Amino acid sequence: MIYIRSQREVLKIEASSRIVADTLALLAKEIRPGITTLRLDRLAEENIRSQNAKPAFKGYNGFPASICTSIDEQVVHGIPSKRELREGEIIGIDVGVLKDGYYGDAAFTYAVGEVDETKRLLMNVTEESLYLGIEQARAGNHLSDIGHAIQSYVESHGFSVVRTLVGHGIGTQLHEAPEIPNYGDPGRGPELKSGMCLAIEPMVNVGTFEVESLEDGWTMVTRDRKPSAHYEHTIAITDHDPLILSTRETG
Numbered sequence: 001m002i003y004i005r006s007q008r009e010v011l012k013i014e015a016s017s018r019i020v021a022d023t024l025a026l027l028a029k030e031i032r033p034g035i036t037t038l039r040l041d042r043l044a045e046e047n048i049r050s051q052n053a054k055p056a057f058k059g060y061n062g063f064p065a066s067i068c069t070s071i072d073e074q075v076v077h078g079i080p081s082k083r084e085l086r087e088g089e090i091i092g093i094d095v096g097v098l099k100d101g102y103y104g105d106a107a108f109t110y111a112v113g114e115v116d117e118t119k120r121l122l123m124n125v126t127e128e129s130l131y132l133g134i135e136q137a138r139a140g141n142h143l144s145d146i147g148h149a150i151q152s153y154v155e156s157h158g159f160s161v162v163r164t165l166v167g168h169g170i171g172t173q174l175h176e177a178p179e180i181p182n183y184g185d186p187g188r189g190p191e192l193k194s195g196m197c198l199a200i201e202p203m204v205n206v207g208t209f210e211v212e213s214l215e216d217g218w219t220m221v222t223r224d225r226k227p228s229a230h231y232e233h234t235i236a237i238t239d240h241d242p243l244i245l246s247t248r249e250t251g
């Protein structure tokens with residue numbers, strides 16, 4: 001069942017999502033060659049807890065850290081460690097926050113110093129595909145219109161969309177119905193309604209769409225070990241334009 005959230009509830013999801021956006025902005029200033037992903041994790045956790053909120057991923061199904069840090073061929077769910085970032089890498093950072101009973105969730109991919117043209121294009125296309133997906137999150141549209149917009153744009157640039165990992169509803173649980181694939185034909189699935197809150201999150205690969213998990217049980221990597229990027233926003237469907245909740249600007 002897909003929950004329809006009241007305005008009061010949307011404001012709570014927004015409050016958590018704002019902390020997520022604030023944390024991502026804080027980390028953006030710290031990303032450079034030599035910093036460890038564990039240091040980024042500590043900074044994120046401190047920032048979240050200082051706002052009387054909790055890092056939503058910590059302990060989620062046993063996940064050991066506050067954020068996910070996924071470098072280059074790592075798609076999502078990378079575990080922060082003492083590994084230092086290197087010039088030319090890209091790092092996807094996923095942040096989740098729980099405050100006052102409601103969740104927020106967003107991700108961004110950052111360049112470490114200068115990156116090659118392929119990675120730069122991958123990042124731009126993936127971020128743009130997120131906004132094209134969000135544009136379809138309108139009352140009266142169907143769920144698959146989101147994924148269709150994402151897939152069409154991504155594949156027009158010769159990249160591929162991960163199939164086995166999807167976006168999700170969000171609210172009083174981190175992951176709620178519906179699952180939101182980043183691919184598919186338009187006009188399928190449930191009709192979208194005002195008050196639905198969704199975490200839309202394209203994961204885009206330079207090469208094959210196929211992914212596999214590493215032996216740590218968490219980190220997802222591309223099967224061909226080519227780079228992957230990930231962007232995510234928590235949004236609310238309204239009677240008008242979709243409202244991006246995980247931004248620092250007022251909606």
Ligand code: MG
Pocket residue numbers: 105106167168199201232
């Ligand atoms: Mg998510």
